[in-house]
Amino acid sequence: MISNLKRICDHLAIEKNVERAIQLIAINSCYSGNSSRLYVGRFHKNLELFHFASFGFDSQSGQDGLVRSYERKFLPLLMADSIQLDTVTFLNHDASYLKLFTSATGLNEDSMWRTTVILPLLPNYFATLSIQIELMDEGRDREYFDALRSVINLYLTLDTKASRSRRVSARIRNENLHGPRLTERQELILELIQEGKTNANIAHAMGYSESLIRQESIAIYRKLGIEGRKDLSMQAPIDESNSGDELEP
Known part of the structure; x- marks a missing residue:
């Protein structure tokens, strides 16, 4: 996985397009065989969500429609108790998670996604990364996603x-x-x-x-x-x- 982080850093060193950068992060941090679903957003003082960039939300309803449902309905429910988190959080897609996703977006969660990782970023920024395997809260996984969080933060610092x-x-x-x-x-x-x-x-x-x-x-x-x-x-x-x-x- 360290080699994946190196590829991400190498790409971001020359990448100026935000959407392309998010795509590169999602593909190279997949933690399995394909790509991850990555959403990066920020909260304002009134906790209103603002979309920064995303990748991997393609669906029959169209990417824009799913992203809007995800950020307007699903994320506020998902993060209601975790907005103040300052550490990486693993959310396995159990029955309650899938029910929440379906009711909020109107779509069945794709079976390829197994775990969503919440990554607190710069102040007011956060990322959710859905990957294709189930994760336990093990040291090596947390260490990897802490490092990935630092990589994304570095890019956000330069980009913003x-x-x-x-x-x-x-x-x-x-x-x-x-x-x-x-x-x-x-x-x-x-x-x-x-x-x-x-x-x-x-x-x-x-x-x-x-x-x-x-x-x-x-x-x-x-x-x-x-x-x-x-x-x-x-x-x-x-x-x-x-x-x-x-x-x-």
């Missing part, structure tokens, strides 16, 4: 460096407001706008309607005393392939 600088900028801007402060949801929306996300992208990522994101964006600009996206000093370039995005509020 620019994002953190934008959050700091948003926080400073928020503290300098003379009027109403931005809400936690508005802070997140502002961060995503600065990353170049469109209203449609943000609505999809957060699970809200596009009209709500538009309303919140207008409220953000009003509080910041600016007219729109073009006035955000640290705005990331917006994908020009999506015509009209620059005109969104």
